[in-house]
Amino acid sequence: MAAPNQIAYTNKRVLDRYLALEQPADKVMATYIWIDGTGENVRAKTRTLDSIPKSPKDLPIWNYDGSSTYQADGSNSDIYLHPCAIYRDPFLLGNNILVLCETYRHNGKPTESNHRKSCAEVMDRAKDQHPWFGLEQEYTLLDQDLHPFGWPKNGFPGPQGPYYCGVGANKVFGRDIVEAHYKACLYAGVMICGTNAEVMPAQWEFQVGPAEGVKMADDMWVARYLLHRVAEDFGVVVTLDPKPVPGNWNGAGAHTNFSTTAMREENGIIEIEKAITKLSKQHIRHIKAYDPHEGKDNERRLTGHHETSSIHDFSAGVANRGCSVRIPRQVAEEKKGYLEDRRPSSNCDPYSVSEVLVRTMCLDE
Structure with missing residues (x-):
């Protein structure tokens, strides 16, 4: 056969x-x-x-x-x-x-x-603030036996280190699928803006955005469809599981970048800091909205290790990938821009994620 x-x-x-x-x-x-x-x-x-x-x-x-x-x-x-x-x-x-x-x-x-309906309604209420989103979708490629693609069948690859943004047949697995997906997204009209190999071998990421309102989530769902459909042509399986391999391997998230007009203007850092204060008071609410099983999937990923924060505590910092919410170094230096919420899981619903961010930071709910 x-x-x-x-x-x-x-x-x-x-x-x-x-x-x-x-x-x-x-x-x-x-x-x-x-x-x-x-x-x-x-x-x-x-x-x-x-x-x-x-x-x-x-x-x-x-x-x-x-x-x-x-x-x-x-x-x-x-x-x-x-x-x-x-x-x-x-x-x-x-x-x-x-x-x-x-x-x-x-x-x-x-x-x-169907979380799109309520998401679109919330975006309409906040449209005067022009909320922009960019989502970083991490995912893992598997063989049809559900073993990580390119991994030894009776063991493990070498420790993490050489794989992130790696080049070479012993460092990256599945680039054909990644590049075919990239071109398919561009052809379809999805606002894909980049891609890279991730920390765990056979794990990749693509980014969608920046887009305003419900557009980012629409594009992300279509990009996910295209990813599964392209991988199908190669006989490879895509998983969005936030912790596909237990142990000393990175999980998969959907880091979400967010800004409003006020954040993007001069001295927008003040608005960014206000927004982070609001997020700190709604941690549990956001954790429940950030994966399809109200935090249960993220429990396996948000451990405080492997570039994650603890699911139990809210934290924020500049250029710190171990925080719940990160202010990029460039944003801190320019004193304007956006924040990155690192808590959403790779299998999150981007409609739910973007909706709760707007409810908390724009509508003060």
Whole structure:
């Protein structure tokens, strides 16, 4: 039997013949993407449109079987997909599109994993402060046996040290996937702004932003979809687990950079310090919002070791990666800019993270 990556390679060679077929000019393949009941995984399915949509309002509301996505009972299983953002499809090309959707129940109420609706409402309330976000998404590549990609099958690689931003076949694993994902994001219209190899081998990071309001979270969810979809083509698995390998290995986070107009202006450091004081008084609230299981996933990661703070205590500092909230050195020197919240886990919902940051720092809730 062929190895999984060989199967993927063979299938793609054959698939190219069919993707090259001419597509009718009046037909569009629209892949609807949504967040399932886990709050951290995405699902997708595709339909044909008879015209090119100019905005999400031009797209039909669709439905799916919520009993198969942890979102409904079999006796009343229809969940509705409401289109909210359109992206170019880097896999099917042409006029074909990706459609990010919100999920709603039969009674018109959002599903439990639909945090976009409340996030958008909060962003609208704070729009006069122009909140900007940038999110650093860490993730780990695995073989299909769920063993870290490129690691020895019966042991461990050498200790951490040479892998961060590393170069060389003995230091980085999976660069093909990383670069393919980067190009796919740029083609789709995602505001990806960088990528790098991380401290643990087979662990990587990409950054989305800066973007205002709900845009960053929209782009991040689509970037996650693209990451899983690209890795699928290579026969590799992506995990967003915040501590994929126990022991003396770095975990994975989603460090979130935040600023308002006042923070970005001259002497904005004063506003940044005020914001940190507000965050210090809402530590538990933020920890609960920073992973899908209200802090239980982050307990494995936020230990006070491996460039993390303790989940139990709030801390802040300049250029200190062991703090809950970090002020970058350049920001401290220029006395304006942004702050970095290092607590969100890699499997966080960026809608929940950005919403609670605005509620605390902009709306004083």
